[in-house]
Amino acid sequence: MRITIVGAGIAGLATAIGLHAAGFDDITVYEAEPRLRSHGLGLNILPNAVRELAELGLLDDLLGKGLPTRELAMYNPHGNLVWREDRGLAAGYRWPQISISRSRLVMALAAEVTRRLGARAVVTDARLVGLRHEPGATRGTFTDGQGSIRDIGTDVLIGADGIHSAVRAALHPAEGPPPTNGMTLYRGTGWGRAFLTGRSMVVLGDARRRLVLYPIDRDGRTGEVLINWVAAFPEGDAGRPPGDLRGAVLREFGTWSPPEVDLTRLVEGTRHVQRHPMIDRDPVDRWTFGHVTLVGDAAHAMYPAGSNGATQAVVDARVLARHLATRTGTADALRAYEDERRPEMTELHRHNRAMGPEKVITLAHERAPHGFAHIGDVFSAEELAEISRGYAVAGRFDQGWVNSRPTLSVGERSPR
């Protein structure tokens, strides 16, 4: 069976690895960019996806490239702690949560794809620009940077081409561009002193603004950590030309005090600051049309709250591979994948529009806008725990489920 994957991000590469582990070996990943992404911003991968990556044999490699997240702590801008919880192994999961540079993760996945499938399995400088169905095959048209055109016939085509997916646009031509909630994201990484546990993820916020910080690397010699930071706020005129990006962040957050972090030094010391609108996708009622389906952000792009976008892309990859390997008809297998994943992702998307677990920060601001002496005056412990647990259950990354559910591995691989 010829399988074509469009997009060599986390979703596309994890899908290629998952399909190979499930017994397929005629797989090609086409990537629009001339090179795989090398920018170094951070991601947290939750234990449900780390379990999948571990079952694909990648855990040691990824732990060597990132840090196991120890805790999540959320504060209001006054520095009052609203909620903290253990994460990963410390929370009793059998698999860690991992804070990692996105480029390191992509490069590790790409190396695994070429190790399993050969160097020609990832084709760069190949942008999908057209998709059509013919009897017996789906055909994709790709162009390179010189304008050369390549027409490829395939038995299955998987759109893993992100929030601006060309595959999704071909399946849903009336959809238009992704909507924004009016927030602008500023992001960067910079070296600084380790804070809290040295492996803490910290989120500060009020009704609308958010500041997220966590380390993704540690210098064993100096003990300093590479801090990934994201600052989000309603900028008003997100379309204006970018000016002094560091100044814009410090004007908005300069008086905030993340615990044990010198924010001014961190932002001023950040070499590259990225700025873009916060966007997602409205859920669609179909991902699968015949032998074509969607995974990752192409299927279910959501706001970056709760560390779930890439996490769920990895789970998509494994569920899709399992259905393709265990069902007889290809169209049935793709539909079964969608039937399992789409309702769950639509529900999680609904939570993320309310900023997922960060909802507690918004509530804390509404109930005590000037801060509080005791969190017990603002929330009961049960209410806070329930918000956290409800989100984990919606994303199916709650500890009970992750630790005990059956594996998605198909068993001994045999070439198909």
Ligand SMILES: Cc1cc2nc3c(=O)[nH]c(=O)nc-3n(C[C@H](O)[C@H](O)[C@H](O)COP(=O)(O)OP(=O)(O)OC[C@H]3O[C@@H](n4cnc5c(N)ncnc54)[C@H](O)[C@@H]3O)c2cc1C
């Ligand atoms: C600020 C921020 C923080 C985040 N933090 C987290 C986090 O902590 N944890 C988490 O799990 N998720 C997080 N996410 C979400 C996560 O980044 C995405 O969900 C994830 O990267 C999606 O992976 P993907 O492979 O589906 O898409 P992408 O990473 O967008 O990859 C798509 C690939 O397809 C290629 N492509 C596009 N069009 C074409 C085409 N026509 N033909 C061929 N190739 C094409 C692109 O070049 C790209 O390489 C965050 C997102 C943001 C914005």
